[in-house]
Structures are given as C-alpha cells and as structure tokens.
Amino acid sequence: MAQFKVVVSDPASGKSEVLEAKDATAQIFMGRHIGEVIDLSAVGQSYKVKITGGSDKAGFPMRQDVLGSGKRYVLMTEGIGFRNSVQGEKRRKLVRGGTISEEIYQLNVAKVVEGNKAPAPAPTAAPVKSPAPSPAK
Secondary structure: EEEEEEEEEEOOOOOOEEEEEEEEOHHHHHOOOOOEEHHHHHHHOOOEEEEEEEEOOOEEEEOOOOOOOEEEEEEEOOOOOOOOOOOOOOEEEEOOEEEEEOOOEEEEEEEEEOOOOOOOOOOOOOOOOOOOOOOOO
C-alpha cells in the first residue's frame, strides 16, 4: 500500500509540520493532481490543503506540466527540477508527472482554509441618535 510523508505548510505563520499518511489515509491523495484542493477532515485535521508538489524515493521532483505519474525526460529552461548555470541554457532532465501514485515519497501541501473557525463578524455602525427637539418658547 501507499505511504507518504505529507509536509503541510502554513503560509500565514510560515511554519510547517510533517504528517505520515499510510494505507487508508494515503488513499485520499492517490490519483490527485498538483493544484487540487483536498479536505483533510477524514484524516483528523480540520483544514483544507492544496497540493503544491512532491518527490519520489529517488528525489525526482513532481512537475505540474508533465502528465501522468511516471518519470519522463523533459527539455527545460527554468522551473522545478532545473537550475541553470548560464543564461539561456536548456537541458533534458528526468522529472515525475503531476499525478500522485505509490512511487511518491514526499508530498508538499499548503493550508488553504482553516476549519472550525467562524468568520469574523462584520463591524456594525452604532445607531445615530437624532438631536432632541429644542423646547419651544
């Protein structure tokens, strides 16, 4: 069965935490693509996350623009999995597709919506009192 290390990053605080996803928990992620939003309430977490990337056991990164879950050689000039040393350099690099499969070892996700938090109430204006009528003379 599938087993992942899920790195959950919180953009608001800048911190991250690592969760282990095994067997039934890992099935939530299987077949999903980079960029999809997943509700983790079934796993026991109270938030939604967006899949931002990952890598396999050998360290090959996932790329959103590569279809499927297999490894492919892609001609790259920039982006994930490529660091150029000379401007304008092109190189054919081995990367993994953007679909999650059993070969994935680490999965990177970012929190999107916090759960169990009520939205902040909208500020209301205090009622304006009309001036009291002046006594007639």
